[in-house]
Amino acid sequence: MGLVPGLIKGLGVTGGTMLRTIFPDGWKKPIPNPVKGAETVQYPHEKEAPPARARGVIALHEENCTACMLCARECPDWCIYIEGHKEKAPPRRAGGKPRKVNAIDRFDIDFALCMFCGICVDVCPFDALFWSPEYEFSEPRIADLLHDKSRLSEWMETVPEFEPYEAGSEAKVKKVPAT
Amino acid sequence: MPDTDLARNELVARFAAHLGDGLLESHVEPDVDVWLRVSRESWREAAEFAKNGLGFAYFSFLSGIDWMPSPFGREMDSQIDIALGNDEASKIDQTIVQGIAGGETRFQAFARVNDIVNGLGITLKVDLPDDDLSVDSWVPVYPGANWHEREAWEMYGFSFNDHPGLRALYLPSDFEGHPLRKDYPLLARRMKPWPGIVDVEQMPGEDDNEDGASSE
């Protein structure tokens, strides 16, 4: 009942994959080198770099933040906690009246609750929040997942430059403020 | 695509012819969709006519709507919306305004069936008076409605006459209350204070309270 061809071809596929894994360079150089042939990335030793836009962790550029609370309000998981105060800032023009400016005392993001949706980064009118593709910030204690203001600013260095766009796109490439 | 508003108007006409005064109201959005509101008695008859008479063989879904605005408001920026029970609760207007194809009661059941051959879909609505939230079950016509009706029974409290087995679908069998009703509180949002409240304290010695970002 045509039992043989399908089964044999099936064996051929798995056998072929095995040979391709053991001899990645084909028959020209039959040196068994499975590490190169297999798709496995041996994590602690080799690390696969995530793409530039990967949403790994949120970085805070403190100077831009004016504690307008938009991100805390728009966050679906309610995991951004901000406390600020008003203070006098040096006037822009020499001799002008000192400006009243909001400064933030506390800016915490609780990554235990955060679902990495990116609404806060989109909704921030002053470009204070950026995505960095870092993903290795797991903690033994869940309470440590609450990153405070300083920890979020540390992530700023890991924020990559915005990539140029594909041909035919009219969006302009944004700049990451130098920290 | 045939000129659908013709096709859709013709649909409504045939429904009106078949159901007589069973068809209470209808609304056609040309080239987009058609809604029909039928009386409670002719709910199953409308289904049979749609399936056998007009060739709407595909059962899409069946569910309920609760038209009373939620007494808890949106719980988003809780400075405006007030928890049920204190005096400001009355500020949220509780007037019931039905949607397309009207309606008189707070609860409505609605279902959607498709005619795959020429790509038409109709939404049928029915009013369920508060004192007797029951309607004929669609299971004899569309067996697929079985689970949808169990879900509506569980979430809204509608009961469906001669449904093979109305029992809990998602919720544990000893669950009281009907969660999708608007007056059923969403507990997740009541435990935690809302972090969006703006608490930027004023400058020391400053007493003008006009600044501070408005919460809207």
Added chain:
Amino acid sequence: MSASLNILGELSYWQQTGIRVGAGLAAVLLIAGTLVYLHLFKLVSFMQSRLGPMEAGPFGSLQLLAEVGKFLQKEDIFPRKADRFVFAAAPFVVLMSTFLLVVVVPGGPDAWFIDTELGIYLAMAVSSVSVIGILMAGWGSASKYSMLGGLRATGQLIAYELPLILAVIGVVIQAGTMNMQGIVFAQAEGSIFGWGGIGNPYILTQGVAFLIFMVAMQAELTQAPFDMPIAESELVSGYMTEYSGMRFLLFFIGEFATAGVFSAIAAVLFLGGWSVPGIDPNDNIMNVLGPVVMLVKIVGLTFVVFWARFTFPRFREDQLQRLAWKVLIPLALANIVVTGILKVAF
């Protein structure tokens, strides 16, 4: 096992049995260990374009040690309503049948455990002991999944016992003896139409019997095309579901040891056992070289077995039974008839 005859002669009886038992243990566990590492850890991974265990030891070689260690320190859980004695004894019965099987396999002219005239007959009789063990496990675990798995295993093993034995009869007719050494020598000295270059490995003349033997062996091991008893997508893991700790390890070792021993028997029956075409079988060197040749042949055969295991989906048990009764058994009977006629004719 590889000591030459005279050393064995001087030892007293209990010392001899000590050596034989030690050699038997080594033969079963070493083969199982190499098979697990080579096939289950490495072959599978390469077939699925991945590396398999690489952390424990160079190229993951000590992974098996780690697994044994893990299983030994795991708690031995007995289901509450389980029949304690039957549940506890089941893995030992399954393993016992494997050890009894290996007794029959010769490793060289003098390197054998026992050399009886019964030979393959004893092996086939003993191989059905594992069915009792599996049924004990299935019934003893007092869980629906295990019982289903156990019943399926019983039906399957009994159904595939028959083609296994009928295939062996073809070989026995051609070799003229049931003694395993006899079969090996027959293949070593035999000749195909007068040309004795590579002897007469019965895979050539008994090709049909070889195929039937391999298919029936796959079913005896409850492996992939026939792994209904351990259908992990339905019965979680069939009769082994409730086992944990050391008992599960015994089942796991049993599974691979049986695979090794069955392919050893297949090597003896069809690939000329420990004999190598070039060397004279009675030469003393074969006592050392024999086991190595056997190991190579075993690994070769199990490669095919595991290759099929990791490629094919599984039969439903009624299709499985139909294949056994309607296809394999008539084929095996036909093979016996043909061999008989040819044997008489030549």
Added chain:
Amino acid sequence: MERAVSDAALSNREQLSYIAAQAADARVNVELETEGMTLNIGPQHPATHGTLRIIAKLDGEQVVAVDPVMGYMHRGYEKLAEVRTYPQVTTLINRIDWVGSFANEVPFILTAERLMEVEAPPRAQWIRTILFEMSRIANITLFLGDMGLQVGAVTPAFFAFRDREHVLNLIESATGGRFHPNFDRIGGIKDDLPAGWITETRRVMKKMRKYCDEIEILVEGNEIFQARTRGIGVIPANIGLSYGLSGANIRGSGVDWDVRRDNPCGMVHNETDWKVWTHPDGDSFARFWVRLQETRESTRIIDQLLDNIPSGPIMAKVPRIIKVPAGEAYVETENPLGVMGYYVISKGELVPYRVKIRSASFNNISITPWLLKGVYVPDIITILASLYFILGDIDR
């Protein structure tokens, strides 16, 4: 019965043998009265994609009645959607069918766009269609590998995960999230494609076609697989329609219906020439076969779309704070699992008033009590695997 027996044509001998046979049957029925067994498959079980529990009453290995129990994954999205603004709801709903999750956002965004009478610019619709088809590939390739696993072959599942990784990396490099892209906005999409994305996509599409060929040989061409799936779980077209089956489940029974072609909305599938695949048999093999052809078809759709992406803006003129005008709308699209639609009722506020989520797997699984009657235990798993549901899609 008596009248037929006394018919003159029956000779005396036939009458006697007939009566004897009846007596024998009666005796046998009495002896064989075995007490049935209730088997619990799930909620924690390898064959259910997530936590679906099936209570099967068995008579030996044959199923007498089946009663699926759900709700272990019920998150109550319809209630949550009533207190979330529109951008927040999109982050919520791409967790319904978490395997092809960009495809969940699209129908909701299209419903909101229809209510707001906003049209996404062509480039945005193009990219939205490409990502929609890519999430279909990511979803169905997992099924192709997993169907082999359910039927017993271990290797296809690993091929599936190996090749699916490239598609997920592509989705991540464009949207930022592998599983939850959250990339669709009302009136367009969040960002444009990074440079080099198109050439990389073409390479990956070639690799996916090679994967489909491998699966075709390894699983579909395999006689054991065919023996296990042909003629198993046959769904006639009319019963499938009345249960509301959709996607490859209904196309497997010969119904030529695909929402992408029949009533397209907001996406540009019809700019490319592609074919809707159907199979007459309606058994598990047919559903598997249809999904395999659909995956190849999706790679071809993406190749054609990549050739002529128009340049231009990716976002229409939409106010920052979105207040959808009052009204009701229902848009459905051809998601990887079947037809998914959102019936959104809005009263002109920031938050939708009521969102009815019509998910495909809910209807696809509601046919199992009818379909699994009198089936063997291993066939329960084959049929469930061929219906291909994702638990989040059932429980919402």
